[in-house]
Each structure stands twice: as structure tokens, then as C-alpha cells.
Amino acid sequence: xxxxxxxxxxxxxxxxxxxxxxxxxxxxxxxxxxxxxxxxxxxxxxxxxxxxxxxxxxxxxxxxxxxxxxxxxxxxxxxxxxxxxxxxxxxxxxxxxxxxxxxxxxxxxxxxxxxxxxxxxxxxxxxxxxxxxxxxxxxxxxxxxxxxxxxxxxxxxxxxxxxxxxxxxxxxxxxxxxxxxxxxxxxxxxxxxxxxxxxxxxxxxxxxxxxxxxxxxxxxxxxxxxxxxxxxxxxxxxxxxxxxxxxxxxxxxxxxxxxxxxxxxxxxxxxxxxxxxxxxxxxxxxxxxxxxxxxxxxxxxxxxxxxxxxxxxxxxxxxxxxxxxxxxxxxxxxxxxxxxxxxxxxxxxxxxxxxxxxxxxxxxxxxxxxxxxxxxxxxxxxxxxxxxxxxxxxxxxxxxxxxxxxxxxxxxxxxxxxxxxxxxxxxxx
Amino acid sequence: xxxxxxxxxxxxxxxxxxxxxxxxxxxxxxxxxxxxxxxxxxxxxxxxxxxxxxxxxxxxxxxxxxxxxxxxxxxxxxxxxxxxxxxxxxxxxxxxxxxxxxxxxxxxxxxxxxxxxxxxxxxxxxxxxxxxxxxxxxxxxxxxxxxxxxxxxxxxxxxxxxxxxxxxxxxxxxxxxxxxxxxxxxxxxxxxxxxxxxxxxxxxxxxxxxxxxxxxxxxxxxxxxxxxxxxxxxxxxxxxxxxxxxxxxxxxxxxxxxxx
Ligand code: SF4
Numbered sequence: 001x002x003x004x005x006x007x008x009x010x011x012x013x014x015x016x017x018x019x020x021x022x023x024x025x026x027x028x029x030x031x032x033x034x035x036x037x038x039x040x041x042x043x044x045x046x047x048x049x050x051x052x053x054x055x056x057x058x059x060x061x062x063x064x065x066x067x068x069x070x071x072x073x074x075x076x077x078x079x080x081x082x083x084x085x086x087x088x089x090x091x092x093x094x095x096x097x098x099x100x101x102x103x104x105x106x107x108x109x110x111x112x113x114x115x116x117x118x119x120x121x122x123x124x125x126x127x128x129x130x131x132x133x134x135x136x137x138x139x140x141x142x143x144x145x146x147x148x149x150x151x152x153x154x155x156x157x158x159x160x161x162x163x164x165x166x167x168x169x170x171x172x173x174x175x176x177x178x179x180x181x182x183x184x185x186x187x188x189x190x191x192x193x194x195x196x197x198x199x200x201x202x203x204x205x206x207x208x209x210x211x212x213x214x215x216x217x218x219x220x221x222x223x224x225x226x227x228x229x230x231x232x233x234x235x236x237x238x239x240x241x242x243x244x245x246x247x248x249x250x251x252x253x254x255x256x257x258x259x260x261x262x263x264x265x266x267x268x269x270x271x272x273x274x275x276x277x278x279x280x281x282x283x284x285x286x287x288x289x290x291x292x293x294x295x296x297x298x299x300x301x302x303x304x305x306x307x308x309x310x311x312x313x314x315x316x317x318x319x320x321x322x323x324x325x326x327x328x329x330x331x332x333x334x335x336x337x338x339x340x341x342x343x344x345x346x347x348x349x350x351x352x353x354x355x356x357x358x359x360x361x362x363x364x365x366x367x368x369x370x371x372x373x374x375x376x377x378x379x380x381x382x383x384x385x386x387x388x389x390x391x392x393x394x395x396x397x398x399x400x401x402x403x404x405x406x407x408x409x410x411x412x413x414x415x416x417x418x419x420x421x422x423x424x425x426x427x428x429x
Numbered sequence: 430x431x432x433x434x435x436x437x438x439x440x441x442x443x444x445x446x447x448x449x450x451x452x453x454x455x456x457x458x459x460x461x462x463x464x465x466x467x468x469x470x471x472x473x474x475x476x477x478x479x480x481x482x483x484x485x486x487x488x489x490x491x492x493x494x495x496x497x498x499x500x501x502x503x504x505x506x507x508x509x510x511x512x513x514x515x516x517x518x519x520x521x522x523x524x525x526x527x528x529x530x531x532x533x534x535x536x537x538x539x540x541x542x543x544x545x546x547x548x549x550x551x552x553x554x555x556x557x558x559x560x561x562x563x564x565x566x567x568x569x570x571x572x573x574x575x576x577x578x579x580x581x582x583x584x585x586x587x588x589x590x591x592x593x594x595x596x597x598x599x600x601x602x603x604x605x606x607x608x609x610x611x612x613x614x615x616x617x618x619x620x621x622x623x624x625x626x627x628x629x630x631x632x633x634x635x636x637x638x639x640x641x642x643x644x645x646x647x648x649x650x651x652x653x654x655x656x657x658x659x660x661x662x663x664x665x666x667x668x669x670x671x672x673x674x675x676x677x678x679x680x681x682x683x684x685x686x687x688x689x
Contacts, residue, residue: 010473017442017473039444039494040549041525050667057637061524061672064448064570112454112475123476125464135461143457154628156455157448157570158639161632168634331633405477414447 081342100148111138267351
């Protein structure tokens with residue numbers, strides 16, 4: 001009986017801390033454990049007792065990589081609770097700042113976290129020695145995303161300008177002009193990026209996932225829409241709790257989200273793309289086709305192409321928003337709190353981020369529930385490993401370990417997010 | 430003392446959101462240059478290659494919330510010549526230190542339907558409660574310009590230039606009209622450490638103190654001002670209990686107004 005184990009004690013190039021344990025016996029996989037050992041920070045607990053207006057800035061601190069997503073889900077949940085509708089240019093500005101976060105976060109993952117796997121480097125600094133121009137392009141692309149967030153939000157990480165009802169201050173048309181110039185460059189750079197990532201070597205691997213994403217009839221989704229899947233799910237966001245549950249896996253410190261009676265599902269770029277291809281801009285659709293993708297894609301390794309296509313879309317969409325922008329008369333609409341429960345779900349770069357708040361008549365939070373994308377993808381990540389490893393047992397230990405890490409990094413997992421709600425029994429080897 | 434050979438940098442993470450260490454990757458124009466001059470020896474968010482210690486500089490993000498982490502920081506201290514704590518979590522316990530005002534078991538039971546044994550300490554504490562810290566850079570998140578300044582100062586063997594004055598001074602320098610005087614918006618600027626370049630007031634919003642208290646801060650007189658602006662005690666408590674809730678001046682001031 002031959003048995004071997006693959007252990008990665010600290011996964012690198014993911015946000016937060018996790019580890020991987022795989023056990024192989026007689027050429028078959030007998031155990032896969034993706035462990036998350038970030039310490040819990042109890043966000044839901046201390047949101048209790050805070051006012052509704054504080055939720056966006058507090059929730060943002062769950063994740064420094066996608067603070068806009070946390071702010072957007074929080075404000076939409078509160079606006080849902082109070083029956084507030086934010087429309088017109090204010091709504092467009094929210095899409096614009098979200099474009100910034102997608103560009104920044106996707107460029108970080110494509111160039112700095114994911115591409116080194118495909119090309120055999122430990123990190124982007126080593127990769128830059130052989131591909132200096134490509135890495136510089138990636139960094140500048142990332143910077144453009146950050147510039148959008150900083151201009152609209154005040155700073156890149158934990159922006160300060162987003163509030164329930166709108167913004168504290170809205171930009172003038174003139175202030176957005178320099179961004180438009182940068183974005184024209186970025187759109188070309190994103191197009192180059194899709195061409196470049198299409199040339200990377202992709203392992204053959206497909207899986208019949210249940211994809212879950214927001215669906216909006218007119219737009220590629222950011223802040224609004226119904227929750228749909230390729231296997232028949234079609235619900236409004238406030239029905240989330242009826243269809244999704246969290247299971248506690250004895251081996252893991254975090255909860256796994258599953259669809260009731262159906263099991264694992266996948267959120268993020270792959271899911272959005274498969275469910276919303278028709279609503280990408282023509283330029284983004286064309287780039288996807290030139291990169292060899294049809295309107296469906298079941299290979300998680302190719303998520304790097306889809307992130308590039310989405311980056312291109314975000315540049316395109318940001319330019320469209322800036323071109324039609326006129327400064328609105330007010331920077332926010334009035335908000336009158338009353339006792340209610342509100343639901344919000346938006347498309348973080350890594351997939352749907354669900355928030356639910358129950359507030360009293362003064363707008364004080366009575367309870368909060370937050371389900372980040374990585375928690376929802378955990379089960380799919382483990383499933384992928386179960387499928388992938390048996391087909392690659394001929395690889396050396398080192399190569400197989402690297403490939404397993406790559407399978408995990410396909411999801412751009414953000415463990416800081418996934419852990420804020422940990423159910424803990426830390427089991428350290 | 431200036432360091433001659435290529436110095437070794439390590440970046441560590443405890444309970445945090447990753448935002449402060451991300452600031453380093455957000456230096457898009459400087460990153461490759463920094464990597465030329467510094468050997469980034471341990472930085473898991475960016476690289477799967479790790480070089481063993483000792484390290485010339487360790488940047489530490491996050492607060493200590495578990496027994497395991499309390500032991501780990503001791504090891505990090507031993508293998509680091511200079512240890513720099515970055516961000517509100519590492520310098521004051523961060524937003525997760527709000528648990529320090531409650532019984533942590535209550536917190537656990539709010540989040541978890543059936544509270545089980547959870548490996549967590551009662552309090553979230555800054556790095557300086559556990560080991561000697563050579564320098565603290567405040568902010569939630571830190572300012573990346575200040576981070577570069579700190580790195581370059583230590584490389585040249587000088588003291589980092591991070592002004593200790595208030596956010597108010599930064600508003601004056603920028604020429605931002607005071608939002609509290611002109612619009613009656615409550616603002617923590619007068620008691621908050623500079624470093625962000627007074628972003629909030631320039632966006633018509635009061636400072637919410639995410640850079641923590643400045644050295645000598647008259648929180649009492651600011652609270653009286655807040656009361657005159659119509660803020661009740663509950664909201665005064667909330668405004669001091671955020672990202673620097675357990676820092677001495679903010680904690681004390683919040684306790685004065687807390688009647689629960
Ligand atoms: S100080 Fe703020 S930005 Fe920095 S790690 Fe902690 S929560 Fe994140």
C-alpha cells in the first residue's frame with residue numbers, strides 16, 4: 001500500500017491564511033482538506049448596536065482587497081430596508097466605482113497572483129525579470145482601477161465617500177476627464193491582456209458546475225439583479241436565506257455554503273460570464289472569442305481569460321459612464337430609517353456578496369448576516385481538487401503541489417473575507 | 430545604522446483585513462524599484478518563495494487574538510532586527526478590539542447559534558502588548574506614501590518623518606474649509622493623528638478617526654462641541670469606538686459618555 005500526502009502549510013498568493021492537506025492512498029485520493037485558519041473577527045457581532053449609516057465603513061474592514069463590494073452590499077441592503085431608490089447619475093457613479101475595484105482586483109490577480117503559476121515563477125518580481133514590459137502593463141492597469149476608486153472614493157483602500165443614499169460628494173465632469181484619458185489606455189492594455197493570457201498553457205479540465213450570479217436584463221451585473229443559475233435557480237435577493245444554507249464541515253474552520261438539496265455551486269467571474277455573456281460590451285465579447293472562448297466556459301483555469309475580459313468590460317463601461325456623465329444636483333437622496341429587514345447582494349470581483357440587516361425604528365442594527373464569495377466557493381474548490389488530482393498522479397510531488405495550489409488560486413480566494421464568520425476548532429498539524 | 434547589503438524584508442499577518450499589506454502592492458510605480466533594493470524575503474500574499482530569517486525589517490499587520498498568534502509574534506520578534514507595526518489592527522487592536530468592551534462569549538453567541546469552543550483570546554491586542562515594537566505606523570488603512578517613507582528611512586538609518594500633529598493641520602495645509610465650523614458636521618479631526626492628508630473633510634464629511642489619536646488630544650472639549658452640535662451620548666460613544674476604540678484617549682472618552 002503506497003500512501004503519500006501533499007501539505008501546503010501556508011498557501012501563498014491568496015488573500016489571508018489557509019492551508020491544504022491532501023492524502024493519496026494506492027493511487028487514489030482519500031482526503032482533501034482546504035483549511036482556513038484566519039482568526040475570527042466577529043463582524044456580525046459588533047455590527048449589532050451600530051447605526052445603519054456606519055455599516056458600510058465597518059463592513060469594509062472585512063476585506064482590504066474588495067472594500068467597495070462590502071460598502072455596496074451594505075448600502076443596497078440598507079436602502080432595501082428603508083425603501084430608498086437611488087437612480088440616474090448617482091446609480092451610474094456606483095457602477096463606475098465598482099468598475100474601478102474590478103479593474104484593480106482583477107489586474108492584481110491576473111498579473112501578480114495567477115500568471116506566475118502558468119509561467120513557473122514564484123512571484124511577480126521574479127516574473128518581471130523575464131517579462132518586464134508585461135508586468136509593467138499589469139501594474140499600470142491595476143493603478144488605473146485604483147485611480148477610479150481613489151477619485152470617487154477618496155482613497156484606494158477603505159474609501160470614505162460612499163454612504164447609504166449616495167455619496168458625500170460627487171465629482172464634476174471636469175474632474176472625471178483625466179480618468180477618461182487613462183481609461184482609453186487601460187482599455188487597450190486590457191485587450192492586450194486578453195490576447196496575452198489566451199496564450200498561456202491551460203490544463204484540460206472541465207466540470208459541470210452550478211454557476212450562480214446576479215442577472216440584470218440590461219447590464220452586466222454589479223449592484224442589482226436577480227440571483228440565477230444555469231440549473232434553474234431564479235430568485236430575488238431577499239429569498240437568499242430560503243435557498244442557500246451554510247454547512248459546517250467537521251474538518252474545516254469555516255462554513256461551506258451550499259444550495260439546499262443541490263450542494264456545491266460556483267460564484268465569480270466564471271459564473272458571471274456564463275450567465276451574462278450577452279450583456280458584455282461588443283468589444284469584450286469579441287475579445288473573448290478571439291481568445292478562443294465561446295459564450296460558455298467550464299474550465300476554471302481559464303478564469304484568468306475571463307478576468308481579463310471582465311477587466312476590458314469594466315474599462316469600456318467606465319468610459320461609457322464618464323462620457324454620459326452630468327453632475328447630479330444632490331450627492332445623495334434622503335434616508336429615513338424605520339424598523340425593517342433589508343437585503344443586498346452585489347458582484348464582488350470574486351462573486352456574489354450577500355448582506356442582510358435587521359434594524360429598529362431608529363436605524364440601529366439588531367442583527368447582521370454577511371456571506372462572502374470565498375465561503376461560497378470553498379466546496380467547489382475542494383471538489384475541483386478531488387477531480388483534478390487523480391488525473392495527475394504521475395506528476396512529481398513538487399509539480400503536483402504547485403498544480404494543487406493553482407487549482408485553489410483559480411478562484412482568487414480571499415480567506416480574510418471567508419473567515420470573518422468562522423466556526424472554529426483550530427486543528428493545526 | 431544604515432544597512433549595507435541588500436536588506437531582507439518580511440511581511441507578517443495576524444487578525445486583519447489584508448489592506449495594510451496590500452498598500453505595498455498598491456505602490457504600482459515603486460514596487461519593482463523597491464524589489465531591486467530590498468530582498469522581499471517573506472511576503473506570502475505576493476510570493477510562494479520564502480527565505481528563512483533573520484530579517485532586517487519585519488512589517489507586522491494585524492492584531493493578536495489567539496494563543497497561537499501570541500506565541501508566533503515572539504518568534505517573529507526574535508528573528509527581526511527591526512519590527513514595524515503597520516495599521517490600526519497592529520498598533521491598537523483594530524476594529525475587532527470592539528470585543529474588548531464585552532464578554533467575548535457574548536460575541537461568540539451572537540454569531541454562532543450553538544457556541545462551541547472557539548480558539549480565541551478574550552481581547553484583541555496590539556503587537557506592542559506582546560513584544561518590543563521599533564516603530565508604529567498608524568492608520569486604517571496606512572498611507573502607502575508613509576509606508577515607503579518608513580522603509581526608506583530605516584534603510585538609510587534615519588528616523589521616519591511622520592508628523593504627529595492632527596488632521597486639522599492637514600486641512601489647513603490643503604486649504605479645506607473646516608466642515609465643523611462652516612457646516613456643523615461633527616469631525617474627529619482635532620484629536621486624530623495626521624497621515625491620511627485629511628481626506629474626509631475634502632469630501633464634505635467629518636473625520637471618523639481611522640488614524641487613531643494624536644499624541645496629546647483634548648477629547649473632552651471635542652465631545653462638548655459634539656454635544657452642542659446636537660449629538661447624543663450614544664453617538665459620541667460610537668464615534669470614539671471605531672477603529673481605535675481601545676487606544677487610551679478614545680477608550681477613556683467613550684467611557685465618560687457610556688451609561689450602559
Ligand atoms: S488597520 Fe484597517 S486596513 Fe489595516 S489591516 Fe487592519 S482593518 Fe485592514
